[in-house]
Amino acid sequence: MRAIGLTESYDASPSTEDGERLVSIEEVSLVYGRGKKEKEVLRNVSLELREREFVCVLGASGCGKTSLLRLIAGYEQPSSGRVRVLGREKAEPRPEVGVVFQHANLFPWLSIRRNAEFGLRMQGVGRAERRERAEEAVRRVGLGDAEDKLPFELSGGMKQRAAIARTLAASPRIILMDEPFGALDAITRENLQQQLRRLWLASRQAIFFITHDVDEALLLATRVVVLGGSPGSVAVDAPNPLYSEEESTAELRKRQEYGKLREQLVESLKHA
Incomplete structure (x- = not known):
């Protein structure tokens, strides 16, 4: 597992170590199908989500991002390992865990x-x-x-x-979001990113956010996770050095270190 590196040069986001652990994923693997149709989607994935965190998960298509979200939501069960959500040994759909998909499905x-x-x-x-x-x-x-x-x-x-x-x-304690802005035009997407950030700052509900957009992760996350490979595994799990409660997303883009961080995260994706 590699860190984002620039955490050595810039202050990381405030620690949430004192926050309650809401999600714990331990050495989880997920396999679909059987026999010749068997496909391992995730291998030995371990990570957690604590209260007040906004975790963005990046990765190429097919690396298992959505499958990971579905495990937390309780829509899938792991082939091996353990997924604990809100203290329960077996994840299952419940009101305390809200899900927002790429398509609104109203x-x-x-x-x-x-x-x-x-x-x-x-x-x-x-x-x-x-x-x-x-x-x-x-x-x-x-x-x-x-x-x-x-x-x-x-x-x-x-x-x-x-x-x-x-x-x-x-009023869920955890909100899972699967590329909710991925199908929108750039201006609408940026507006919704800003609005979601304001909502999170006001409520501090834990958010687990799937995206393929590096900029989106840097502008929203307190912590960035990169999934890579096939089957998918955690390549990066590190605090976001750009995290700020005071600066708007527009101001974050103007920060001197933004371009360097973006480039480094892109490289992490390429080599994940």
Whole structure:
């Protein structure tokens, strides 16, 4: 496992060692299929996610990033090793773990607010409370004026904000995000990166964020993980030297060390 190197020259992000360990992945391997169709996707992966962390996972297509997220979400079970989420030995889907995918997957017949209410309704939350929580979540992502619109009336960026609102409404302790801005144009993506960063700074819910975008990782993460190889394994797991609570993403891009860090991280991806 290699570090990002520049941590020797620049201050790393504040330690979260005192934060509770929410996710623990220990020597995990994942194999799909059997016999001649058997394919090992992940091998001996170990990492953790602590409260208040924003961890970005980078890697080339096919290195197992999404499979890793699915293990944490409980959609898959490891072939070997252990995945512990919120103290439980076996990961399984639960309200405390929210998931945002690349495509919003909103219910087309429900308004934005009712989409945000849906998970709460499945949990048995009363009508008045779920409406209040959904309205607050929709407001937090900047869609308060559009809460009664249907998904077809929204732009791609608005749909993703609605999907984030649906996750926030459930008040999860962990938010898993699988390339949520990957299908959006550059300007919309940058706007949503800034908004997500503001939301995280306000709530400090732990975020596990899958991306193939080096800039996105440097601008958002407190910690950067690089998966490489096939089967995928952890090549880099290091604090993000650019992490700052005071500077905007635009200001971070202007920092002298930004280009050097970006180049170094790209090299890590090439040799992972």
